[in-house]
Amino acid sequence: MLVNLGVVEVDATEVTSGSANSGLSWSHIDKTQLYTNGFIFNENSTKVLLGLKKRGLGCGFYNGFGGKVNPGETPADAALRELQEEAGISSNLAHAGTLLFTSAADPKLHHIEIYRGDDWSGEITESEEMRPEWFRVPSYARSGVIPTSAIKEWSDVPGEDGLRTVPFGQMWADDRFWFHLLVAKRPFIGRVDFGEPLVKGDLNSAPLLKWWFGEVNGKGADG
Numbered sequence: 001m002l003v004n005l006g007v008v009e010v011d012a013t014e015v016t017s018g019s020a021n022s023g024l025s026w027s028h029i030d031k032t033q034l035y036t037n038g039f040i041f042n043e044n045s046t047k048v049l050l051g052l053k054k055r056g057l058g059c060g061f062y063n064g065f066g067g068k069v070n071p072g073e074t075p076a077d078a079a080l081r082e083l084q085e086e087a088g089i090s091s092n093l094a095h096a097g098t099l100l101f102t103s104a105a106d107p108k109l110h111h112i113e114i115y116r117g118d119d120w121s122g123e124i125t126e127s128e129e130m131r132p133e134w135f136r137v138p139s140y141a142r143s144g145v146i147p148t149s150a151i152k153e154w155s156d157v158p159g160e161d162g163l164r165t166v167p168f169g170q171m172w173a174d175d176r177f178w179f180h181l182l183v184a185k186r187p188f189i190g191r192v193d194f195g196e197p198l199v200k201g202d203l204n205s206a207p208l209l210k211w212w213f214g215e216v217n218g219k220g221a222d223g
């Protein structure tokens with residue numbers, strides 16, 4: 001299926017799409033800023049390392065480790081640098097997906113190349129930007145889009161393994177649409193447009209206006 005995401009056309013298998021207002025078109029894009037985001041898993045993807053963002057965009061959310069791609073860097077270089085800066089570790093990262101998003105508060109396109117690693121070296125260390133924590137990947141995060149019931153029923157109490165399950169209610173609102181593809185190593189692409197923040201100046205309070213995520217069989221960001 002060929003789908004127009006406003007800035008690119010992709011040939012993908014539809015996984016999920018939606019709109020707060022049917023018929024809504026993608027918002028107009030003038031500028032693009034490239035970012036990375038890297039998620040580290042244990043050997044069989046039963047655990048994922050997330051960081052609590054302590055400042056800036058997405059402050060208060062749990063996320064993979066990442067940030068802006070500097071001039072002259074490839075996304076893969078930037079992903080490794082950010083992982084080192086924010087969590088103190090290195091990994092054999094592989095490209096996992098591409099996420100395009102806009103927000104009414106900041107209309108430039110955020111183009112995020114998402115990576116995953118199945119190993120790491122070095123000591124996982126809290127940084128000024130991120131507080132790392134291992135989370136258990138629940139079975140529902142392997143089978144499809146994260147159900148809203150699971151988000152509502154999420155418990156802050158660690159299980160017998162000492163871990164809490166992935167806190168989708170404290171992550172970017174679109175992550176629940178593609179996280180299962182990241183876990184399953186199925187390459188994906190998607191776009192999401194966020195609306196005006198409900199709390200002025202607080203990007204984290206912006207509602208989802210329109211989204212589309214699909215599985216692709218294409219190549220990663222660096223070829």
Ligand SMILES: Nc1nc2c([nH]c(=O)n2[C@H]2C[C@H](O)[C@@H](COP(=O)(O)OP(=O)(O)OP(=O)(O)O)O2)c(=O)[nH]1
Nearest residue numbers: 035036037056057058065066067068112172174175
């Ligand atoms: N999982 C997920 N991550 C997102 C979304 N939107 C979004 O910007 N991110 C990521 C991309 C980046 O990794 C991070 C924002 O980057 P940042 O706040 O660290 O960027 P920054 O300008 O501080 O850059 P830097 O100083 O770290 O280079 O949030 C989203 O919808 N889902």
